[in-house]
Amino acid sequence: MAFLGPLAHLVKRFFVSILVQRNNPKEEKYLLSLLTDRETKLYFAQPLIDRIHSVQSATKAKAELQNRDDQNLVVAAALHDVGKAQANLGILGRVLATIIDFILPLRILSEWKRHKGIRKKIHLYSFHSERSADLLEEAGSSQLVITWARHHHDKSSDVPLPVEVFTLLKRSD
Ligand SMILES: [Fe+2]
Ligand SMILES: [Fe+2]
Numbered sequence: 001m002a003f004l005g006p007l008a009h010l011v012k013r014f015f016v017s018i019l020v021q022r023n024n025p026k027e028e029k030y031l032l033s034l035l036t037d038r039e040t041k042l043y044f045a046q047p048l049i050d051r052i053h054s055v056q057s058a059t060k061a062k063a064e065l066q067n068r069d070d071q072n073l074v075v076a077a078a079l080h081d082v083g084k085a086q087a088n089l090g091i092l093g094r095v096l097a098t099i100i101d102f103i104l105p106l107r108i109l110s111e112w113k114r115h116k117g118i119r120k121k122i123h124l125y126s127f128h129s130e131r132s133a134d135l136l137e138e139a140g141s142s143q144l145v146i147t148w149a150r151h152h153h154d155k156s157s158d159v160p161l162p163v164e165v166f167t168l169l170k171r172s173d
Contacts, residue, residue: 007098007102009173014091020052021048023051023052023055024059027059031055031074034074036140036141038138038139039136039141042079042082042135043082045082046081047085050082050084054078054081057077057078057173058078060172061076061077061078061168062074064168064172072144073144073165075141075142076142076149077172079132079136079145079149080132080149080169081132081152082132083124083128083129083133084125084128084132086124087121087124087125089121093118097121100126101122101125109126109127129150129154132150133149144161144165147161148161148169152169152173
């Protein structure tokens with residue numbers, strides 16, 4: 001049932017893309033105050049739907065922290081999907097990519113890296129966790145931010161983070 005998590009995520013974001021057309025300016029300003037210049041560039045390289053997801057995830061993480069001063073977790077929550085922007089897919093393309101990601105073996109999706117057009121885009125979308133982590137590493141982000149980006153679609157047991165950190169970040173996504 002690994003498909004249901006990403007599908008539920010996508011369905012939710014589909015409705016967000018229709019119903020929510022802009023970011024909460026106060027929450028976005030708060031998030032931007034935590035980001036380095038290079039992280040800010042990655043944030044703004046995302047399409048609006050992903051920037052809204054960044055701010056909503058950051059806001060949820062901040063609420064869970066309840067005044068505990070761990071802004072690193074808020075940044076991790078916000079930037080985990082920055083690699084998706086490079087796939088350059090609209091919402092219908094994302095739905096298609098999620099379905100294909102479920103149907104096709106990983107080996108074939110991995111080989112699509114060498115193709116152009118829609119296959120390349122689906123490859124980039126399917127492997128966005130790795131791409132997010134690589135971009136954040138290049139931007140000099142903290143290890144927590146990079147690790148969460150790399151593993152945010154993995155099972156808790158496969159993620160090298162304390163279980164309470166994993167649970168908080170997963171809930172914020
Ligand atoms: Fe993701
Ligand atoms: Fe996400």
